[in-house]
Amino acid sequence: MKRSHQTAPRGRLxxxxxxxxxxxxxxxxxxxIGQVVVHDxxxxxxxxxxxxxxxxxxxxxxGHAFRGKTPRNGSxxxxxxxxxxxxxxxxxxxxxxxxxxxxxxxxxxxxxxxxLEGIDLMQRSRAATxxxxxxxxxxxxxEAMQIDLTQDGLxxxxxxxxxxxxxxxxxxxxxxxxxxxxxxxxxxxWRFYERGNPYVSGPKRLxx
DNA sequence: TATGCGATATTCT
DNA sequence: GAATATCGCATAG
Numbered sequence: 268m269k270r271s272h273q274t275a276p277r278g279r280l281x282x283x284x285x286x287x288x289x290x291x292x293x294x295x296x297x298x299x300i301g302q303v304v305v306h307d308x309x310x311x312x313x314x315x316x317x318x319x320x321x322x323x324x325x326x327x328x329x330g331h332a333f334r335g336k337t338p339r340n341g342s343x344x345x346x347x348x349x350x351x352x353x354x355x356x357x358x359x360x361x362x363x364x365x366x367x368x369x370x371x372x373x374x375x376x377x378x379x380x381x382x383l384e385g386i387d388l389m390q391r392s393r394a395a396t397x398x399x400x401x402x403x404x405x406x407x408x409x410e411a412m413q414i415d416l417t418q419d420g421l422x423x424x425x426x427x428x429x430x431x432x433x434x435x436x437x438x439x440x441x442x443x444x445x446x447x448x449x450x451x452x453x454x455x456x457w458r459f460y461e462r463g464n465p466y467v468s469g470p471k472r473l474x475x
Numbered sequence: 476t477a478t479g480c481g482a483t484a485t486t487c488t
Numbered sequence: 489g490a491a492t493a494t495c496g497c498a499t500a501g
Contacts, residue, residue: 321493329493339486356494357483363493376493406494448493471476 280305280432285348285424292324292366292373297459299375301438306412307428310388313412315380315402318464321446322457323374325367329452332372342420343372350429352419359406362414364423378405381466404468444473
């Protein structure tokens with residue numbers, strides 16, 4: 268039997284304070300499931316509920332911070348609650364939430380969102396793909412939310428245009444699995460997702 | 476549904 | 489040169 272899926276209510280959005288974010292990277296990855304990302308752009312407000320994340324903690328060879336600070340990954344070291352955005356594969360931006368204390372590199376990759384508001388704007392950015400494919404996958408997520416290097420290093424807690432918010436509704440059951448698209452440290456189960464949610468990326472066995 | 480492949484640009488060896 | 493925290497399209501079952 269397929270698990271039924273509930274859409275989060277459109278209540279008032281409450282900005283998350285930095286002190287609400289767990290300090291540990293893996294804990295933060297789990298915590299962010301069910302929370303909301305908001306990007307206020309000129310045309311309106313883009314809102315998506317986080318349904319899939321991956322942790323890249325301290326000492327992880329697959330993490331960008333593993334080899335130390337470089338011009339590219341500098342934002343990872345800003346302390347928890349900042350945006351780290353980078354460009355890969357010649358085509359995709361990736362949005363991460365930094366997760367450790369200032370000076371230490373660590374982050375959580377946001378892999379998929381359930382679109383809640385500004386869906387028409389997202390469809391314009393993504394050339395009108397199906398609703399379930401709008402922000403399913405990290406590259407699609409960034410495109411739908413209009414994320415690029417402009418947002419790299421932003422403080423997601425400050426009164427800015429890109430921010431994290433709490434939802435009134437608790438998330439459903441949270442599953443975990445190995446991370447997607449890696450070649451190093453592949454065995455760690457540091458991917459988290461809301462089980463059965465149709466907006467989660469990956470093959471079927473990684474969504475159940 | 477799942478698998479496979481090419482495209483693409485930046486970073487690092 | 490090689491690798492890359494991917495996507496979209498094609499094809500097969």
